[in-house]
Amino acid sequence: MSYSKEIDRKWQKKWDENKLAAFDEKRIADKLYVLEMFSYPSAAKLHVGHWYNYALSDSYARMKKMQGREIFQPMGFDAFGLPAENYAIATGIHPQDSTNDSINSMRGQLKEIGGLFNWDAELATCNPDYYRWNQWLFLQLYKNNLAYRKKAPVNWCPSCLTVLANEQVESDGTCERCHQEVVKRNLTQWFFRITDYAEELLNCLDDLDWPDKTKKIQTNWIGRSEGATIKFGVEKDGEKVYLDGEELTLSVFTTRADTLYGVTYLVIAPEHDLLDSLITAEQSAVVEAYQERTAHLSEIERQSVTREKSGVFTGSYAVHPLTGEKVELWTSDYVIAQYGTGIVMAVPAHDERDFEFASTFALPIRTVIRPKAENDHWQVRDSAFVQDGILVNSGEHSGLNSAAARKAIVRELSQSGCGEETIQYRLRDWLVSRQRYWGTPIPIIYCDKCGTVPVPEDQLPVELPYDVEFKPDGKSPLAKAEDFINTRCPLCGGPARRDPDTLDTFVCSSWYMFRFVDNKNDQAAFDSKKVNRMCPVDIYIGGAEHAAMHLLYARFITKVLRDLGYLDFDEPFTRLIHQGVILGPDGNRMSKSRGNTISPDPYIETYGSDVFRLYLAFGFAYTEGGPWSDDGLRAIARFVQRIESFAADEITSSLTPSMPQELSADDKELNRVRHHSIKEVTKDAERFQFNTSVARLMELLNALQKYSKAPQAKPELTLDVLSDFIKLLAPFAPHFAEELWQQMGHEQSVFLSGWPQYDESALDLDTVEIAIQINGRILDRIHVPAAASEEEIRDIVSSLSDFETWLDGKTVRKWIVVPKRLVNIVVA
């Protein structure tokens, strides 16, 4: 029987019956939690990217199983989210129905991969038995002051009357559906205080076995910077401003307190909460027009340095905390409310953006730092001087260097209560409210009498109602579901309203790795004892696009649950691997519009899943990905056929594999290739470098074929090596290898047969070829005994007949001998 999809089915059924993937609690000491990022159940079928992630992670897991680890590799579905809702709006098919259909079809396709997945642990985030605990998690954060509400802008399409995701806004700022201009609207929304954990999230990165680039991305995303918060007074129409009975001040964050005397104006973000209280009557028209204009811009556009600076004067003045000088307060879109305090002190002489802004609007530019090499009369002219230097025109601080001045100025400010040293993070709190239907309802009730009231935990889940009008018409879908939205206050029993929003789906994915361990628990999100035994996840595999957000949120929630006493570890994912992206045959990202998508199904049908998996293993550097190639896949199909016909020739029932007593040179060479392959396949698969693992398997097959053709070949040795070959092949072609293993006469699965060990002594060659270089140029290659010492190699080389010719009359200055590699003779 030649390898085909029938073989796949046969073994999938057997593995299922024999519970090959089951996790044995008794062997927990050897547990290995292998997790792939769970998938979004879209209407489309399993694509090449899913296979690339799941099949090859499974190959890793299978190798580890053969090495004696007890594998826990669960599967689930990240089932809430925007696409299902958009699909529903377009087709009228309810998200729950389309999602359930997708899950069922994806589950079937996932099984065709033939992975050792623990299906008992399956979960889908859209089921009430999952999102109930999502709500519980929200309440824990709420109770511990880690969830709060504040205003934040959303994208609003005035024509579709709906909130848009950033993804739904075209690059020109229009709605993807109706192409009308999108505006920003401020809504009160829930946030998680991830910034409370900024320092720890940063510090713990060091100890993680994660790719350096991911650590860098997270480090920059958290963005720690040391500086000072400085308070400026405010005057509007010549008087101080009071808000809720308190005198208003403007706090700015700066890393350059040394430039404080150079402040010639302040800039506040156009969408800043305080701005409305600071606009004078005469300026109100221009400022409001400007705010309106800014609402149409994206953050990326606003931060572009190449854009011409724009802004308007608010009419109010800021009061300098040291000099008491009045400087103008402007508003401009290059300042963003979410960053820092949303207000910046502008020092045009020493900051490029401020310089440009001041030049555009003829605001004063005051030099307060000079280069060390210049004298005190030096002035900034054509561009800002942004480096550290010596202070000038800075009162008693003049003459200090920048570093000393930063300390001195902040000390002086702190004495008058106008400033303090501050560590600022770029990281912002996590906005979790979504004005959408297909998500976890936020378990909060608003009562006119009692205010914001959390839903009592014994009343969870707050179920997502099925019959809802999710077509956009200006209101949140849940806000229109009268039966849902109107409720009773849990405290006073009076009429109250539920929060109409749902939670960001990143909340679901921030703790699912713990639920897998205890997915049927209806008393708690999970049993801490179980999770503490099974977690953290030993190895987590998924796309690099999650480097910043998902992975940071999951780390944050892990630390919160730890601090609340539910977990006894600090980090959710010990080791992390990112797979690359498989591109279309044309080298572009696969997309329907380009027509370059590759569907796995026909290939599985024609070649079988193992050929598909082997090709994915061999054709790409795993973490890089690359363009799809049908030729590459056919090459693998040939490799499988070669194995098959070789095995058919060699496997006979009359022979048992064994090592001969005496080894001929050919025997030794075959044995050497075998052990070299064992060593390299193991090492490369351990670091997810499957392409070279498969290359070594090809070499071993080549060696086997060459050996077996020789008249002196010993069939029992051929079989012995073939036996190891099948084991090494098994993780990468599980069904096919299992079939061959059975043909070899084994009753038990190859995955229970143990992983081959390499014999270091078998790797040794008698002689090795080394290169001879003179001043780095290769002149010859010679064979020397592998065990030769540096001195011996030197002697061999200097006694060669060509030696004097190579020297060309020059003197040897230095010998560099790299054993088993080369000799470099430095002459002059």
Add this chain to the structure above:
RNA sequence: GCGGAUAUGGUGGAAUUGGCAGACACGCUGGAUUUAGGUUCCAGUGGGAAACCGUGCAGGUUCGAGUCCUGUUAUCCGCACCA
């Protein structure tokens, strides 16, 4: 704009982390087998007639650089409401 990465034959990709660049394949060329095509098998295959030259480009460090440093170009990815 900010942040992250990548660049090696005609192609996918290797290179024990500073030590013989191009492993393993694809493709191509020639040959054998075959009624033909396909399959299979054998040989060759970075460029160059050669000296030599070759890892995006320009410098540098080193006995020695694909690998380290500086600069530069090009391409790709992420940027907080896609997941």
